[in-house]
Amino acid sequence: MTPALQPLQGWFLSATTHAGDLEAGIAQAVVRYGFGAQAALETVITPGPRLSALERLSIYHDSYRARLVECLADDYPALKYALGEERFEMLAREYIAEHPSRSATLNAYGQHLATFCRRAFLENTAFIAELARLEWSLVEAVHAESPKPLTLESLEGLSPDRFALARFVPNAALRVLHFEYPVNDYYRAFREDLAPSVPQASACHVAVYRRDLTLWRRDLTPPAARLLEALAAGETLTAALSQLEAFPDVSAQEVMSWFHGWIADGLFSAIVTQ
Amino acid sequence: MKRRFDFENLGIGIGLRTAHYRHILEQQPRIDWFEALSENFMHTRGRPLEVLDRIAERYPVVLHGVSMSIGSTDPLDWEYLRELKALRDRVGARWVSDHLCWTGVMGQNAHDLLPMPFTEEALMHTARRIRSVQDFLGAPLVLENPSSYVEFAGSALREWEFLAALAEEADAGLLLDVNNVYVSAHNHGFDPLEYLRALPMQRVVQFHVAGHTNHGTHVIDSHIGPVPDPVWQLLAAARALGADAPVLLEWDAEIPSFEAVHADALRARDAYLALQAGAA
Numbered sequence: 001m002t003p004a005l006q007p008l009q010g011w012f013l014s015a016t017t018h019a020g021d022l023e024a025g026i027a028q029a030v031v032r033y034g035f036g037a038q039a040a041l042e043t044v045i046t047p048g049p050r051l052s053a054l055e056r057l058s059i060y061h062d063s064y065r066a067r068l069v070e071c072l073a074d075d076y077p078a079l080k081y082a083l084g085e086e087r088f089e090m091l092a093r094e095y096i097a098e099h100p101s102r103s104a105t106l107n108a109y110g111q112h113l114a115t116f117c118r119r120a121f122l123e124n125t126a127f128i129a130e131l132a133r134l135e136w137s138l139v140e141a142v143h144a145e146s147p148k149p150l151t152l153e154s155l156e157g158l159s160p161d162r163f164a165l166a167r168f169v170p171n172a173a174l175r176v177l178h179f180e181y182p183v184n185d186y187y188r189a190f191r192e193d194l195a196p197s198v199p200q201a202s203a204c205h206v207a208v209y210r211r212d213l214t215l216w217r218r219d220l221t222p223p224a225a226r227l228l229e230a231l232a233a234g235e236t237l238t239a240a241l242s243q244l245e246a247f248p249d250v251s252a253q254e255v256m257s258w259f260h261g262w263i264a265d266g267l268f269s270a271i272v273t274q
Numbered sequence: 275m276k277r278r279f280d281f282e283n284l285g286i287g288i289g290l291r292t293a294h295y296r297h298i299l300e301q302q303p304r305i306d307w308f309e310a311l312s313e314n315f316m317h318t319r320g321r322p323l324e325v326l327d328r329i330a331e332r333y334p335v336v337l338h339g340v341s342m343s344i345g346s347t348d349p350l351d352w353e354y355l356r357e358l359k360a361l362r363d364r365v366g367a368r369w370v371s372d373h374l375c376w377t378g379v380m381g382q383n384a385h386d387l388l389p390m391p392f393t394e395e396a397l398m399h400t401a402r403r404i405r406s407v408q409d410f411l412g413a414p415l416v417l418e419n420p421s422s423y424v425e426f427a428g429s430a431l432r433e434w435e436f437l438a439a440l441a442e443e444a445d446a447g448l449l450l451d452v453n454n455v456y457v458s459a460h461n462h463g464f465d466p467l468e469y470l471r472a473l474p475m476q477r478v479v480q481f482h483v484a485g486h487t488n489h490g491t492h493v494i495d496s497h498i499g500p501v502p503d504p505v506w507q508l509l510a511a512a513r514a515l516g517a518d519a520p521v522l523l524e525w526d527a528e529i530p531s532f533e534a535v536h537a538d539a540l541r542a543r544d545a546y547l548a549l550q551a552g553a554a
Contacts, residue, residue, distance in 0.1 A: 002391075002393065002427070002428030003428065004395065005347050005391065005393070005395050005396050005399060006347040006379075008391060008426070008428070009346065009347055009376060009379040009388075010379055010380065012388065013378060013379050013380070013382060013384060013388075016384070017382065017384055042427065043427055044426065044427055044428075045424045045425070045426065045427065046424075046425045046426070046427050048424075048425070048461060048462060048463065048492070049461075049462070049463035050490075050491040050492065051461075051491050051492055053424070055491070056423050056424040056461075056492075057424055059423040059424075059492065059494075060384075060386065060388070060423065060424070063386060064384055064385075064386060067385055067386065068385070071385075100382045101378075101382065101383045101384075101385060102381050102382060102383060103317065103383060104313055104316065104317070104341040104351060104354045104383065105313040105314075105316050105317045105318075105341065106313070106385060107313075107314075107316075107317045107318055108317065141320070142318075142320050142321045142322070143317075143318040143319065143320040143321070143322070144319065144320045145319035145320060146320060146321075146324070172319075173320065210320065210321065212324075213295070213296075213299075213321055213324065213325065
């Protein structure tokens with residue numbers, strides 16, 4: 001008897017997306033749908049001119065994982081390098097099993113991988129998870145809206161009082177990240193084909209953002225990171241600057257220099273003075 | 275042969291790929307049109323859309339999807355369709371295409387062009403959904419024949435019979451991928467010319483050509499390398515059968531320079547010229 005369309009599609013998906021091998025997938029599909037056991041596979045899938053029904057079905061089973069592994073590798077090239085091809089693929093397969101896609105696009109498919117890395121049984125877990133977080137923030141910056149940036153000229157004419165109480169609207173693509181490992185240096189070395197090794201812990205702070213079509217990663221000193229994070233969180237300029245009380249060596253000139261750089265880099269899209 | 279739809283013949287285009295964004299924006303190469311993969315520009319508000327906006331200002335653009343899942347037994351994804359329609363209107367896409375396939379069920383997306391059983395039930399089900407989508411889009415949906423690696427024992431029709439009947443029943447356009455015809459013909463052991471002869475060529479709105487990978491026992495639609503001669507020959511055969519449509523080259527693996535892809539696409543002109551010379 002020919003199965004109806006709905007159970008046939010359920011059977012097919014169940015068999016070909018199973019985390020184990022195809023035989024296990026077919027067994028699971030039989031339990032769920034009550035037909036299509038491996039011994040009777042030809043009642044569902046016909047053999048081809050050169051391949052058996054099982055071999056034909058395995059093309060879909062193999063390509064399912066390969067496609068999603070490739071998607072993760074595209075978004076996490078440095079992570080793949082750090083883990084090595086084999087360990088990356090193992091991690092990706094575990095991730096795929098836990099996170100089947102329920103979206104029409106793959107743009108956000110890898111969004112949980114940094115969290116997943118923290119839970120995975122990996123060597124250098126903390127570093128690996130931080131590297132994943134940096135790489136995902138780059139993906140987020142690609143897909144975030146990037147409105148016209150605020151310019152220094154637009155700030156001219158603001159009275160000191162209004163300026164002190166102003167809040168800055170961050171560019172949606174901006175991320176201020178804090179790491180225990182020097183992941184930005186590692187990422188840079190990876191991009192420059194310098195074959196970096198897993199580094200020792202050493203804190204770093206990074207602003208990730210997009211300007212026009214280009215992604216940027218800007219290293220920040222601890223006080224600059226604190227200030228930028230406070231501004232990006234919507235604190236008034238005065239409140240944000242108060243964060244610098246913990247850094248008495250920072251000069252006003254230094255702060256002005258950061259601020260000019262951030263405006264020039266388009267990190268803010270508007271100023272709210274009310 | 276009178277064409278069923280009024281879509282213009284855009285000429286020879288290539289699939290828009292991330293690797294070529296910078297070259298296209300900076301060099302503004304002379305090319306007839308681009309086909310953009312719809313989902314690459316959906317669920318995003320950032321760079322992909324900015325790039326497509328700029329390209330659409332200069333070149334005709336067509337949207338080609340992989341996740342409409344028109345043959346699925348899941349309900350139509352109206353959120354997806356709304357976003358697709360908005361994207362079409364935003365970039366002025368000349369038409370919207372997707373595949374005769376399903377990509378998932380029960381909410382899960384395999385992100386693959388999964389094969390349909392060619393049954394009367396599937397035909398009526400898919401035709402109904404195509405009509406709903408066309409009503410929503412206010413335009414014909416253009417459906418591509420995918421490559422496939424299995425056939426279902428319960429199929430009562432051959433793929434070409436199913437596709438021809440579906441296009442007529444739903445009044446849909448066809449995106450005839452002659453590489454996929456070649457791939458499926460090899461994998462299932464049918465005559466690709468029999469496939470072409472069965473199709474209503476007046477419904478063909480667009481062609482796809484691409485490379486593939488022959489594994490001996492089967493051929494995979496890998497979109498790698500230059501388009502092989504047998505695929506060009508199928509394009510010429512379809513043209514000889516009366517299909518008058520623009521040609522789009524897809525290259526998705528080990529993507530070379532833009533110029534190399536474009537040069538291969540321009541071989542479509544040679545295929546047409548050879549055909550005209552033969553006819554003369």
